Amino acid sequence: MSALIGVDTLIMTVVILLLAASWRLNQKRKYYRNVTTKLPTIFGIPFIGIVHMMLNVNKVYQKIGKVFDNLKASTCCIWVATTPYVLTVDPEVIKHITSSPEFLNKSKDLYTHFQNGVFSGLLVSPAKKWKADRKIINPFFAHNNLLSLIPTFNDKANNVKNKLARLAGQGEQKIFAILKECGLQLSLLTIMDMKLEESSETYTEIVEAFNVFIDHMEKDLLCSWLGLGFLSRTPQYNRILKYIRDLMRSLTKKHLAQQIESEAMNNFVENKQAMIDITIKALRQGIFNENQVDIEGFTMLAASYETSVGATYTCLLMLAMHPEIQERVFQEIRSVFPDGITSVEYDDMKKLPYLDMFISEALRIAPPGPYIGRQTVDDTELYRGVILPKDAQVLIPIYELHRRKELWGPEASHFNPDNFLPENIAKRHPYSYMPFSKGSRNCIGFRYAEISIRIILIHAVRNLKFSTTFKYEDIVYVPRVTLGYKIQPPVSIEARAN
Numbered sequence: 001m002s003a004l005i006g007v008d009t010l011i012m013t014v015v016i017l018l019l020a021a022s023w024r025l026n027q028k029r030k031y032y033r034n035v036t037t038k039l040p041t042i043f044g045i046p047f048i049g050i051v052h053m054m055l056n057v058n059k060v061y062q063k064i065g066k067v068f069d070n071l072k073a074s075t076c077c078i079w080v081a082t083t084p085y086v087l088t089v090d091p092e093v094i095k096h097i098t099s100s101p102e103f104l105n106k107s108k109d110l111y112t113h114f115q116n117g118v119f120s121g122l123l124v125s126p127a128k129k130w131k132a133d134r135k136i137i138n139p140f141f142a143h144n145n146l147l148s149l150i151p152t153f154n155d156k157a158n159n160v161k162n163k164l165a166r167l168a169g170q171g172e173q174k175i176f177a178i179l180k181e182c183g184l185q186l187s188l189l190t191i192m193d194m195k196l197e198e199s200s201e202t203y204t205e206i207v208e209a210f211n212v213f214i215d216h217m218e219k220d221l222l223c224s225w226l227g228l229g230f231l232s233r234t235p236q237y238n239r240i241l242k243y244i245r246d247l248m249r250s251l252t253k254k255h256l257a258q259q260i261e262s263e264a265m266n267n268f269v270e271n272k273q274a275m276i277d278i279t280i281k282a283l284r285q286g287i288f289n290e291n292q293v294d295i296e297g298f299t300m301l302a303a304s305y306e307t308s309v310g311a312t313y314t315c316l317l318m319l320a321m322h323p324e325i326q327e328r329v330f331q332e333i334r335s336v337f338p339d340g341i342t343s344v345e346y347d348d349m350k351k352l353p354y355l356d357m358f359i360s361e362a363l364r365i366a367p368p369g370p371y372i373g374r375q376t377v378d379d380t381e382l383y384r385g386v387i388l389p390k391d392a393q394v395l396i397p398i399y400e401l402h403r404r405k406e407l408w409g410p411e412a413s414h415f416n417p418d419n420f421l422p423e424n425i426a427k428r429h430p431y432s433y434m435p436f437s438k439g440s441r442n443c444i445g446f447r448y449a450e451i452s453i454r455i456i457l458i459h460a461v462r463n464l465k466f467s468t469t470f471k472y473e474d475i476v477y478v479p480r481v482t483l484g485y486k487i488q489p490p491v492s493i494e495a496r497a498n
Helices: 002-031 057-071 091-099 127-141 143-148 150-165 176-192 201-225 235-264 275-284 290-321 323-336 353-365 422-427 446-463
Strands: 075-080 083-088 371-375 380-383 386-388 393-397 464-467 477-479 483-485 492-495
Touching: 057 075, 057 083, 057 477, 083 091, 091 380, 091 393, 127 143, 127 275, 127 290, 143 150, 143 446, 150 176, 150 446, 150 464, 150 492, 176 201, 176 275, 176 290, 201 235, 201 290, 235 275, 235 290, 275 290, 290 323, 290 353, 290 446, 290 464, 323 353, 323 446, 323 464, 353 446, 446 464
Parallel strands: 083 393
Antiparallel strands: 075 083, 371 393, 380 386, 464 492, 477 483
């Protein structure tokens, strides 16, 4: 009898929970009724939404493209589990979203995996905090300060070139690891003023910690979308987070002591190159606390590293897959540097218009941040007749935006630098291309990335030739912290004769 009572109690509990969940879902659907009655909407399966369509990470981007195609709309609404998301690839709507103060907050769900205690700085901070913090950090990315980093960019570009050159004549090689290590060195030096010898134990520890950290963030990204983020917070992940926090704190204390000592000796330099010097100054003025210095430092460090490395790899890969384009890029670079390269200066980069077109096309095909998300501050109009309630989340799938045939023509998925001829740019809506987002909350480091990528490519292409047997049409992009490759195609390298 007691067993039957237990079963009855369990069944009753399940029924009550289902009824409560159904009531909450129904209330949420009422809350968003103005949206779902005005926009084409996919509700999917109750409590599941379209989650089942997104389980295959190798096809996530294609599935989103099909959503727009099937609904025959450029702005729509989808339900993932019990949460609605507005998606748009309409450039005019995107302009409004990225320009309006009502959309300054980041989408809480899209950036959940960044809320880990070391990566929750400028990238995801609420609008009010973001405005104040960005003003503090802006001087690092000012034009003159970036120009002062050009010798460092050249030094690291030479390092990349030399490491790749050692692989010449050895057949197809995986080069992404080389780019990652060199990118990490550059970010540590320019952001945190930390120079490491590659043979040192500390260097090995930091490289390993970053690799593990990024791997765990990728798992966190996928789990968080399903509401299962806790599964990725393993003891190893927590150990890595502690290691990174301790590293950032030690660098903060070191640079604080150096600033105080320099002032005492009357040789304090107001505008240092490294970002940590700017945030330490804010600490001493009482604007930042130590934790903010650590978090903003790591946020900029990881963001610059991830963005630049991924974009550089894509560029080298596109060169390898398109030999006729590579030859044209090479000839242009050689015309500016006929006797080889000692150093690439800022004015040199202005003489390479086809290289600019090529890089723009690479960033169109593989934008480092394939999605961005915003969240409404209050009830606000998305466009005429469509009012989004407070805290509604809007996602802009940049990957899909850059491939829409109505914006880029029938061959939108093909690689073609001519898309960025001046006459072709003039025909398109300016918000149909946004590899580093747009508006006031765009990527603060986009000029840093653009300059560093160009200098690396100039050094590499002037001295090396790239090829691969991997076919362009066989590339599969997958969601990671930034845009990732299911398989990273290997590349063959040959040394060029001057």
